[in-house]
Amino acid sequence: MSNKITLGHVHMSGCIGCCVSIADTYGGLFTLLDNYADLVYSLTLVDVRHIPKMDVALVEGSVCLQDELSIEEIKETRERATVVVALGGCSAYGNITRFSRGGQFNQPQHESYVPISKLIDVDVYIPGCAPNPEVIRNVAVMAYLLLKGNDAQKKLATAYLAPLMALAKDGSRIESDSEACGCDIMLKVINQGLCMGCGTCAASCPVFAISMEYGKPNIDREMCIKCGACYSSCPRSFFSFDVCGDYENILGAITAAMNPGGN
Amino acid sequence: MDMLGKYKTCVAARSTSSEILKSSQDGGIVTQMFIYALEEGIIDGAIVAGPGDEPWKPKPMVATTPEEILAARGTRYNISPNMAVIKESVRKYGLDKVGIVGTPCQMQALRKAQLYPVGMRYVTDKIALAMGIFCMENFSYQSMKQIVEDHCNVDLHSLKKTDIGKGKYWAYTNRGAVSQIPLKVTHKYEQPGCHVCLDYVANMGDISTGSVGSPDGWSTVFVRSTNGDNIWKKAVEAGVFEVKAIDSVKPGLDLVTKLATEKITKNQKELEHRAKMGVNKGLRNPYI
Numbered sequence: 329m330s331n332k333i334t335l336g337h338v339h340m341s342g343c344i345g346c347c348v349s350i351a352d353t354y355g356g357l358f359t360l361l362d363n364y365a366d367l368v369y370s371l372t373l374v375d376v377r378h379i380p381k382m383d384v385a386l387v388e389g390s391v392c393l394q395d396e397l398s399i400e401e402i403k404e405t406r407e408r409a410t411v412v413v414a415l416g417g418c419s420a421y422g423n424i425t426r427f428s429r430g431g432q433f434n435q436p437q438h439e440s441y442v443p444i445s446k447l448i449d450v451d452v453y454i455p456g457c458a459p460n461p462e463v464i465r466n467v468a469v470m471a472y473l474l475l476k477g478n479d480a481q482k483k484l485a486t487a488y489l490a491p492l493m494a495l496a497k498d499g500s501r502i503e504s505d506s507e508a509c510g511c512d513i514m515l516k517v518i519n520q521g522l523c524m525g526c527g528t529c530a531a532s533c534p535v536f537a538i539s540m541e542y543g544k545p546n547i548d549r550e551m552c553i554k555c556g557a558c559y560s561s562c563p564r565s566f567f568s569f570d571v572c573g574d575y576e577n578i579l580g581a582i583t584a585a586m587n588p589g590g591n
Numbered sequence: 592m593d594m595l596g597k598y599k600t601c602v603a604a605r606s607t608s609s610e611i612l613k614s615s616q617d618g619g620i621v622t623q624m625f626i627y628a629l630e631e632g633i634i635d636g637a638i639v640a641g642p643g644d645e646p647w648k649p650k651p652m653v654a655t656t657p658e659e660i661l662a663a664r665g666t667r668y669n670i671s672p673n674m675a676v677i678k679e680s681v682r683k684y685g686l687d688k689v690g691i692v693g694t695p696c697q698m699q700a701l702r703k704a705q706l707y708p709v710g711m712r713y714v715t716d717k718i719a720l721a722m723g724i725f726c727m728e729n730f731s732y733q734s735m736k737q738i739v740e741d742h743c744n745v746d747l748h749s750l751k752k753t754d755i756g757k758g759k760y761w762a763y764t765n766r767g768a769v770s771q772i773p774l775k776v777t778h779k780y781e782q783p784g785c786h787v788c789l790d791y792v793a794n795m796g797d798i799s800t801g802s803v804g805s806p807d808g809w810s811t812v813f814v815r816s817t818n819g820d821n822i823w824k825k826a827v828e829a830g831v832f833e834v835k836a837i838d839s840v841k842p843g844l845d846l847v848t849k850l851a852t853e854k855i856t857k858n859q860k861e862l863e864h865r866a867k868m869g870v871n872k873g874l875r876n877p878y879i
Contacts, residue, residue, distance in 0.1 A: 349712075352712075455709050456709040456710055458712070459709070460708040460709060460710070460711055460712045460715075461712060461713075462708045462711075462712070462715050462716070463707055463708045463709065466706070466707075488706070491707065492707070516875065520874050520875045521783045521784060521786070521787075521865075521874065522784050522787060522875065522877060523784045524670075524696045524729070524782060524784035524785055524788065525670035525672050525729070525731075525782065525784070526672055526673070526674045526675075526693070526694075526696050526697045526700045527651065527672025527673060527674040527675025527676070527677075527697075527700075528674040528675070528677075528700040528703075528704065530672065530674075530675040531674055531675050531676065531677045531678045531679070531710065531711065532678070532704075532709050532710030532711060533710060534710055540651075540672040540675050542670070542731060542732050542733065543669065543670025543671070543672060543731055543732065543782075544670075544731075556709075557709045557710035558710075560707070560709045561703070561704060561707075561708075561709040561710055561711065562700075563696065563699045563700040563703050563877075564784070564787075564877045565877060566877060567699060567703060567877050567878055568878070569789070569878065571706060572699060572702045572703050572706060572795065573593075573596075573597075573794065573795065575702040575705060575706055575795065576816050576817065578706060579705060579706070
């Protein structure tokens with residue numbers, strides 16, 4: 329018990345789909361809660377009213393600038409959490425809330441939404457709309473190893489989390505708008521001479537906005553909901569030979585961690 | 592940089608099925624492996640480069656029968672975005688055990704997707720067999736058309752097989768004519784994204800295979816992961832492959848190592864060049 333990390337789920341302007349993704353690890357969630365993490369805060373699941381101190385905060389949703397409580401809560405989260413994770417497209421990149429412009433009852437002035445990195449520094453991004461249960465599980469296991477593991481485990485966790493931390497660092501820069509879009513595939517991959525037509529972006533897009541035409545992604549920007557899935561899944565956005573080359577051991581370690589009884 | 596990646600065994604092999612060998616590119620390894628795995632229940636479908644809507648244009652498809660797998664035989668030297676249907680394979684097709692064949696970059700994409708799944712829910716634990724194929728570079732469809740029709744003087748409709756080997760690009764027609772051009776002519780048509788690729792023999796496949804190193808009609812096979820090793824052993828035991836020690840065949844591993852080293856060294860230079868391409872400015876490096 330005492331050796332677990334403390335975990336919170338903070339719900340900003342999100343749809344709770346990210347929280348559902350946490351739960352979609354099925355039995356895996358019980359393994360996580362039994363062995364690695366205590367869920368100390370989650371309005372959906374736990375009757376704790378105020379944001380407590382925690383090792384890892386999984387923050388879902390973006391922040392409405394016209395809602396004072398939201399701004400207060402995101403700042404509190406930063407103060408009270410050792411590691412802040414932007415969970416999902418809204419929290420990391422704004423996603424569908426990028427399109428908000430107010431004018432709806434009964435708070436027509438609620439018009440401006442920003443990804444959490446516009447207001448606080450964020451340590452880790454987990455992109456995706458919805459984020460995948462598997463990657464949430466991977467990050468949770470790695471966060472545990474980082475905070476509670478031996479030196480070798482800490483090293484592994486650091487290497488694993490590095491690209492997700494790099495995405496967060498990029499999004500947290502003052503001059504960055506932490507914007508994600510199908511355009512990323514054009515600007516940062518095709519325009520840079522890096523695209524090799526593997527098709528991963530097309531598979532990862534939740535709204536079928538990407539089709540492969542003669543081996544190259546064609547982005548339907550009217551369809552795009554700005555979630556960041558295509559760029560972060562692209563093997564030419566970030567690719568670590570050390571981590572990916574060791575996929576067998578790392579996936580094996582995660583599987584073993586999630587199956588501690590070995591049955 | 593590890594030129595040949597990690598592997599448990601390396602052999603020269605070919606399928607024992609004459610039907611598969613009839614129009615396979617080399618030893619029919621991928622076709623045979625998928626048909627065997629499908630029949631054994633190791634996979635319930637495979638993502639392959641099937642026939643597309645234009646001659647010699649591949650179309651990624653989810654094959655669930657041996658006939659569909661057979662239809663994907665042979666190398667088409669242009670892009671087939673096999674990863675594009677990976678989510679579809681477990682959704683629309685409802686597969687539980689997915690086979691996938693792909694070039695080194697597609698194997699990289701697959702492993703990244705397994706470690707950092709984004710927009711890949713319930714995909715990553717269903718990869719049952721990843722077959723990697725050696726790849727020096729690829730071409731767009733239009734590039735291939737240009738090479739075959741303009742340079743080799745062969746109409747794509749009458750093309751039976753293309754091959755890259757011995758420093759030449761070969762085009763064989765259905766009526767038995769052969770034309771070849773020096774590979775040098777084709778360089779400008781290469782897909783630019785291939786010039787930053789640091790993997791020749793699909794280091795991240797469960798099993799990877801290609802023609803270089805083995806005689807015509809045979810393939811060089813690297814058995815890499817524990818999963819690949821288990822499946823390969825079963826398949827060899829079942830008698831679906833004929834196998835020779837790699838050091839008993841010509842030209843053998845030396846040539847594979849030489850070509851891998853050439854590719855990786857050249858592309859590492861390209862990455863260095865890109866970093867300083869402008870004036871106090873450079874292009875992005877995905878590996879750092």
